[in-house]
Amino acid sequence: xxxxxxxxxxxxxxxxxxxxxxxxxxxxxxxxxxxxxxxxxxxxxxxxxxxxxxxxxxxxxxxxxxxxxxxxxxxxxxxxxxxxxxxxxxxxxxxxxxxxxxxxxxxxxxxxxxxxxxxxxxxxxx
Amino acid sequence: xxxxxxxxxxxxxxxxxxxxxxxxxxxxxxxxxxxxxxxxxxxxxxxxxxxxxxxxxxxxxxxxxxxxxxxxxxxxxxxxxxxxxxxxxxxxxxxxxxxxxxxxxxxxxxxxxxxxxxxxxxxxxxxxxxxxxxxxxxxxxxxxxxxxxxxxxxxxxxxxxxxxxxxxxxxxxxxxxxxxxxxxxxxxxxxxxxxxxxxxxxxxxxxxxxxxxxxxxxxxxxxxxxxxx
Numbered sequence: 001x002x003x004x005x006x007x008x009x010x011x012x013x014x015x016x017x018x019x020x021x022x023x024x025x026x027x028x029x030x031x032x033x034x035x036x037x038x039x040x041x042x043x044x045x046x047x048x049x050x051x052x053x054x055x056x057x058x059x060x061x062x063x064x065x066x067x068x069x070x071x072x073x074x075x076x077x078x079x080x081x082x083x084x085x086x087x088x089x090x091x092x093x094x095x096x097x098x099x100x101x102x103x104x105x106x107x108x109x110x111x112x113x114x115x116x117x118x119x120x121x122x123x124x125x126x
Numbered sequence: 127x128x129x130x131x132x133x134x135x136x137x138x139x140x141x142x143x144x145x146x147x148x149x150x151x152x153x154x155x156x157x158x159x160x161x162x163x164x165x166x167x168x169x170x171x172x173x174x175x176x177x178x179x180x181x182x183x184x185x186x187x188x189x190x191x192x193x194x195x196x197x198x199x200x201x202x203x204x205x206x207x208x209x210x211x212x213x214x215x216x217x218x219x220x221x222x223x224x225x226x227x228x229x230x231x232x233x234x235x236x237x238x239x240x241x242x243x244x245x246x247x248x249x250x251x252x253x254x255x256x257x258x259x260x261x262x263x264x265x266x267x268x269x270x271x272x273x274x275x276x277x278x279x280x281x282x283x284x285x286x287x288x289x290x291x292x293x294x295x296x297x298x299x300x301x302x303x304x305x306x307x308x309x310x311x312x313x314x315x316x317x318x319x320x321x322x323x324x325x326x327x328x329x330x331x332x333x334x335x336x337x338x339x340x341x342x343x344x345x346x347x348x349x350x351x352x353x354x355x
Contacts, residue, residue, distance in 0.1 A: 027263035029198035030344045036202025054200035064194045067187030069166040071273030085243035093234035097312035101226030102299035108218035
């Protein structure tokens with residue numbers, strides 16, 4: 001398990017190194033995630049040598065948010081003052097994300113399917 | 127009384143409360159008994175009653191908080207495992223994620239401004255759709271309040287878990303792949319949990335939506351929000 005943690009932390013460190021070297025403000029952890037996926041794809045890291053720790057962390061992910069969430073106690077005043085803007089903006093935009101994502105996927109698939117059908121028809125009419 | 131603010135005691139308390147809340151939810155099967163929500167409420171009450179400051183709590187809290195970033199890296203494993211699934215459909219998958227992200231953030235910023243939210247609040251809401259560790263990182267990059275993001279992310283997840291499938295039916299999204307992508311993109315892990323209950327294809331695509339929307343948001347949100355503000 002410790003070796004798996006070491007591999008994971010190496011990817012994370014490398015991600016932060018890349019962000020620092022490029023000099024943009026971007027989460028190093030996300031670069032680390034992409035590096036992890038790329039290293040697995042290229043066979044640099046074997047799946048068995050990270051699968052265990054990855055499953056443990058992901059299935060207990062919620063726990064790691066708690067300390068951040070406790071920080072809410074510092075912001076009760078702002079939240080009370082801007083309660084409705086927060087709730088309305090959150091609800092409206094969440095519904096929008098649901099609808100736009102689903103519709104967009106279905107629309108692109110439909111356009112592709114129609115193209116395939118048209119090509120088949122063209123072929124059979126010859 | 128000094129023991130009440132002991133570092134190791136506070137770590138044990140955080141972890142203990144969380145797992146107690148989780149087993150409570152598993153026993154009762156109530157979505158709104160979300161373990162994160164319950165833990166936050168219990169711990170804030172504890173700190174208020176004992177008079178321990180948040181800064182003092184965070185001396186212990188950072189030990190738990192530390193694992194957020196390694197967890198994002200760990201998400202690279204399911205990402206790799208699902209790359210095979212999207213090889214033939216990468217165009218609609220990616221397009222739907224970019225569209226959902228851009229439109230979602232834009233609407234969020236405008237609605238928040240129209241309803242009178244202040245700038246730090248708007249910055250904290252932009253990344254609220256995606257999985258918690260990424261949302262917090264993005265909010266930090268944007269200069270928002272990450273604790274508020276954490277709370278809103280839980281709220282969004284609960285909403286998606288409870289109302290997501292009904293919303294999709296209402297708007298005629300019947301393709302399991304489209305619906306799964308929506309669930310993951312709009313309400314991260316909590317939506318994905320509900321999607322897995324609906325079916326295997328729903329769950330797989332929801333996990334995919336969860337990871338990809340996180341990446342897309344991390345890539346686009348900073349520039350988009352800067353442009354919109």
